[in-house]
Every structure is written in C-alpha cells, then in structure tokens.
Amino acid sequence: MRFARSKRVLRLKTIDSCFEELKDSRLVEETFTVDEVREMLDGLQVVVRGEVEIELINTAHTNVLLLRQLFSQAEKFYLRLQSDISELENRELLEQVAEFEKTDFKSTDKINKETSKPKLAPLNESGVSELFNKEIVRLQEENDKLKARLRTLESQAMSALDEKSKAERALKDLQRVQGEQQVRFQEISSLEDTVAALKEDYERTLSTNVATQKDLQESLISAKHELLRVQEQLALAEKELEKKFQQTAAYRNMKEILTKKNEQIKEIRKRLQSA
DSSP, rough: OHHHHHHHHHHHHHHHHHHHEEEEHHSEEEEOOHHHHHHHHHHHHHHHHHHHHHHHHHHHHHHHHHHHHHHHHHTTOOOOOOGGGGGGOHHHHHHHHHHHHHHHSSSSHHHHHHHHHHHOOOOHHHHHHHHHHHHHHHHHHHHHHHHHHHHHHHHHHHHHEEEHHHHHHHHHHHHHHHHHHHHHHHHHHHHHHHHHHHHHHHHHTTOOOOOTHHHHHHHHHHHHHHHHHHHHHHHHHHHHHHHHHHHHHHHHHHHHHHHHHHHHHHHOOOOOOOO
C-alpha cells in the first residue's frame, strides 16, 4: 500500500506539472479567443489522459506481478488460492482500506514508527530451499532406517531359509532310512513265509514219503540255518530300527522347527510387503 501511495503521489505531481506548464507557457496574454481556449484545453486533455492511462496501466500490471508472486509461492507449498472478483467492488471494504490508509499515513512520525517495527522475512527462494532441504534430510533418515530394517529382515529370512533347508535334508534322510527299513521288513516277512511253507511241506510229506525224510530233514536243517541267519539279520535290523526309531523324536522336533521357520518366513514376507 505504501508503494502504491508513493506511485499515486508521483503521478499526481506529474499531472499538476502539466497544468503549471500550461499556465507558464500559454497563459501569457490577458485575453484569449474561444478557439484558443478550446485548443489549450484539448491539449491539456490529451496530456492528462495520457498520464492517467499510463498510471492505470502501470497499476494493473503491478497488481498482476504481485499476484503472480503470491501464486508462485503458494504453488511451491502446494496451496490453492482463490480470488473473489465481486469483493473488489465491495464499497464497505474499499472504505475500510481507505480509512486504514488515512490513519496509517497521516503523519511522518507514524510512518517512521511503522518502518521501525519488525517485519516478517519475505518468503524467498532460500526459505523454500531450506524447507525442502529439511524435508529431504528427514526423508533420507527415514529411508536409511527402512533400509537397515530391511537388511535385518533379509538376514533373518536367509537364516530361516538355511534352517529350513537343513530340516528338509534331515527329513529326506529319515524318509530314505524308513524306506530301507520297510524293504528289509518285507524281505524278512518273505523269508518267514518261505520257512513256514517248507516246514508245512516237510510235515506233510513226512507221513507219506519216508524215503525222502532224510532229504527233507536236510532241507529243514538248511532252512533252520537260513532262519537263524535271517533271525540274526532280523535282530540286527531290529537294533538298527530301534536306533532309527530313537531318531524319530528328532524327526518330530525337526518337523516342528521347520513348521516354525515356515511361519517366521511368512511373517517376514508380510513385514517386507507392508514396509
């Protein structure tokens, strides 16, 4: 407002000088004709009109530049400003502005006091850059924290995957041993069935064929030896089976560990997705 007032005072002085120049240059005679008076007034009109037009154009352009600065600064802070054109012709508000101008500029002392008051620092490019730099620093710190958290979660995930791989290998080994034991059990069962069949055949043929009794007895002895050998193998297999069964608890523990690690991996993946 102070700037506009100074420009207005300067333009009024220019208009006053136009009148003074007319008085000094043309009003040197005591009497003038109508045409001479009309000519002087027309010339004065052109000069005053030009000065007023220049002032109005300059005021409009100044207002545009001021509004452009305000809107540019607002855009940097993502603010949306709106203007109400109808308020520009509000007589009540215009009178309040005029009254404020009268009371604010009525004396030189008042002006000096107003100029001595502390003013807000203008919102220039350095202020905006400082705010953006602070925001960038904050975002970088937050990004570093997230990266550290991500590295921790990745380390935990890799550890869980390693433990899962170990548990899967132990499970496969245990399943392989159980398969081998199942095959041995089937072989023992087959041998037992063979011995039972030989014994039954021996008992059946003993009463009907005395001549072949010796052969059958030899076959029975051989079968008994084979049975003893098989029983010995069965005892060894039972011992090995018992040893493997003792590892069954470890298998269950490993399975529980594997289940827990799978749950941890799922939880870590959820955290990674949420992060």
